[in-house]
Amino acid sequence: MTHYTPRRAARVLLVDRADRLLLFRGFDPVHPAGGRWWFTPGGGLDPGETYVDGAARELAEETGLRLAVAEFGEPVHADVTEFSFDGVWYRQEQRFFLVRVAAHEVDTTGFSEVERGSVDGHRWWSAQELGDTTERCYPLDLAAILTRVLTGATAATGGAAC
Numbered sequence: 001m002t003h004y005t006p007r008r009a010a011r012v013l014l015v016d017r018a019d020r021l022l023l024f025r026g027f028d029p030v031h032p033a034g035g036r037w038w039f040t041p042g043g044g045l046d047p048g049e050t051y052v053d054g055a056a057r058e059l060a061e062e063t064g065l066r067l068a069v070a071e072f073g074e075p076v077h078a079d080v081t082e083f084s085f086d087g088v089w090y091r092q093e094q095r096f097f098l099v100r101v102a103a104h105e106v107d108t109t110g111f112s113e114v115e116r117g118s119v120d121g122h123r124w125w126s127a128q129e130l131g132d133t134t135e136r137c138y139p140l141d142l143a144a145i146l147t148r149v150l151t152g153a154t155a156a157t158g159g160a161a162c
Helices: 051-063 113-118 127-132 142-152
Strands: 007-014 020-028 037-039 042-044 077-085 086-101 121-123
Touching: 007 051, 007 142, 042 077, 051 077, 051 142, 077 142, 113 121, 121 127, 127 142
Parallel strands: 007 086
Antiparallel strands: 007 020, 007 042, 020 037, 020 121, 077 086
């Protein structure tokens, strides 16, 4: 049995007026040659922090977008994932919140030291681009999650690449 560190995390599906999703590109600082992957803004909750409070804090820290907690609403997706990062194996329970903006100029000056050393880019992706890419994106069914959230469908469908 693998020993893991339990973690709760809030993630944000930040979507612009063109229905594009903001993703960051990063890598594991312990294994920088192990490849790159794309992921949503967000991260681990502080002790005693609620998911929505964590989502608001992480969004502000990672993108510079500061919103009131009331603007987040209820989570639109939840899952559990296991992964290794920076020498630690995590089992992460995460909830995703949809935040819509007309546009946003990403400001990463609030990145932590670890983020500054392991995130090397960001871009806005359409659901089509996510479905067509061969690059790694997390969660693996992110294209289906985004499509479901944007269309209001009740269940994810299809085997999208990302």
